[in-house]
Amino acid sequence: MNRSANVRSIRSGSGRVVAGILAVAVMALVTVELHARLTPFGIVTYPANGTAMADPRLAVTAEPVGVGTRIAAVELREDDGTVVTAAREPERFEFPPPLAFGKHYTLTVTVERIWSNEKRTEVAEFTTVGMPTLEGPPDRSLAPDASVTLVFDQPVGKLEPVGGLKLAVQPDETRTVFRLHASDYTQGSTYPTQIRWETTTGVPLPPFELRISTPPPVSADVNLRGAENLGTAMPLQITFSEPLAERENAGRQVRIQTQDGKEMTGKWGWIGKTRLQFTPLNGWPPSSVIRVSAEPGAFRGVQGGYLEPPLDLSFSTGTDRKIFVYLDTQTMTAVENGQTVRTFKVSTGKPQTPTVTGSFYIYARFPTKTMKSRAKKGEKGHYIVENVPYAQYFYSDYAFHGAWWHNGFGRPASHGCVNMSTQKHNVRWPKAPEDAGWLYQWASLGVPVTVMHSPPSSTSTRIALEEPQRDRPGVRSSPSP
Incomplete structure (x- = not known):
């Protein structure tokens, strides 16, 4: 009895041991399975999948997630299929910066966990931030x-x-x-x-x-800068290096004063796009010094530049001189300070080429000038005359000058100019008076000129300088002699 009971007892104990071992094994397997299922398994990438404005300065990375997880393979491609980098079984993946701006990339990573026989491939697509494009040149x-x-x-x-x-x-x-x-x-x-x-x-x-x-500075060239012995009718002209932005206010920036501080009055007007002209009312005061000034920055050009140094200049006038030409008597009178100082016989334009009438002023002077017609060679009226002495232009192509090719002064004989007797280059009439040379020495730029058909009934020699003056910037073509 006792032996049989012992045997049964031993068998029962062995069964319980086996059962216990089996239970432990089962529990272990269940634990392993649960651990495998509950332990994370995957990949973390930077940039994350779907990133639209990734920073190209930062490295591209891939990190395995979970116990025992490792990277089996990794590949980074550009959008056109170009492989940027690829690796197998790296411990850790990191692609150093920089990446290109504004490009689309695909990062493919495969991870595995051997003890749980797990394997997974994940794809992360991202785009780096785009670089804005600047329009236009540098x-x-x-x-x-x-x-x-x-x-x-x-x-x-x-x-x-x-x-x-x-x-x-x-x-x-x-x-x-x-x-x-x-x-x-x-x-x-x-x-x-x-x-x-x-x-x-x-x-x-x-x-x-x-x-x-930066824009170039505006420069100003003044025609009367430093001039001496000017006539009273010469207008002041300021020629700018470019058109001004505020043309209508340009004249207000300029101060014109006599030597005793008296402000000059007159009219401002534009000649073309860059030349500003001031015509003094009733002319400049004779035998005076006139000062012209403007503050720095007074004039601003259309390009944005401005007058950098101040405008500061002066000029002087001579005595009060005037010239009168009378077509009916073919004479010319020189008047100084209200007194007639000399009268000449002249030759003005013939009926087909009359001399212009009106109020003018001498705007250009040449000791000797070659004169030619506007008509071309072979055309009617064509001529070229060299060595014309003492040419003084008073309107367009009209001028006072010596005429050594004829001696018929006192009757019309020219193509419109006022011919005068001269000894210079004169070989046919060597005793001819030097009227043209005298007038050239006596007159100057700006001396008023009045051409009329006959002397006025009044004894006044005043010229209406308040009349608008025409542009006389220079000789466009040589006048008719």
Whole structure:
């Protein structure tokens, strides 16, 4: 009995041991299965899948997730299929920066876990942030308002100019148009300027270079600068290097005063696009010094430049001289300070080529001049006369000058000019009086000239200088002798 009970007892204990071992094994398997199911298994990438504006300055990475998980293979491709990099069984994947701006990439990573016989492939697609494109060339010029406009094809974040040119930045609401306003610059210079910028997400972009040119300064050439012994009718002309931005106000910027500080009155007007003319009312005061001045920056050109040095000059007038030509008597009278100083016989234009009448002034003078007609060689009226002495132009192609080719003074004989007796180059009448030379020495630029058919009934010799003067910038073609 006892032995049989013992045997049964041993068998029962062995069964319980086996059962226990089996239970432990089962539990272990269940635990392993549960651990495998509950333990994470996968990949974490940067940039994450679907990123649209990845920072190309940061490395591309792939990290296995879960106990025992490892990378089996990895590949990074560009959108066109180009393989950027590939590796098998790396412990950790990291592709160093930088990537290209504005490109689409595909990162394919396979991970595995051997003890659980797991394997997985994941694909992460991302696009790096695009670099905005600047429209236009790198060489720029300041606009008349001292600004430069930069236009991009997509919004830009921070934008900072760096260089010797001080620029204030003003973006529009879309941040695709930026106006850079310059200040404290040297005219007629070029400033290398670096533009540092970022995307709207704060990603720094490679800087680019601009060359910004400032407008040239405006220069002013004054016809009467330093002139002496001028006649009283010569208008003041200021010729600018370019058209001005505010033409209608240009004359207000100029002060014209006599030596005792009296302001001169007159009319301002434009001749063409760049020449500003002042005609004094009733002429300049005789035997006076006239000063002309304007402050720095008084004139601004259409390109944005301005007059840098102040305008400061003077000129002087001579005595009150006037010239009168009477066509009916074929005479000319020189009047100084209201007194007739000399009367000459002259030859004016023939009936077919009459001398112009009206009030004028001497605007150009030449000791000797070659005169030719406007008619070309072979055409009716063509001529060329060399060595014409003492030419003084008073209107267009009309002039006083010596005529050594005839001695018929006192009757019409010219093509419109006022012929005068001369000894210079005169071989046929060596005793002819030097009337042309005397007038040349006595007169000067700006001396008023009046041509009329006959002397006025009044004894007054006053010329109506308030009449608008015509443009006489120079000799367009030589006058008819």
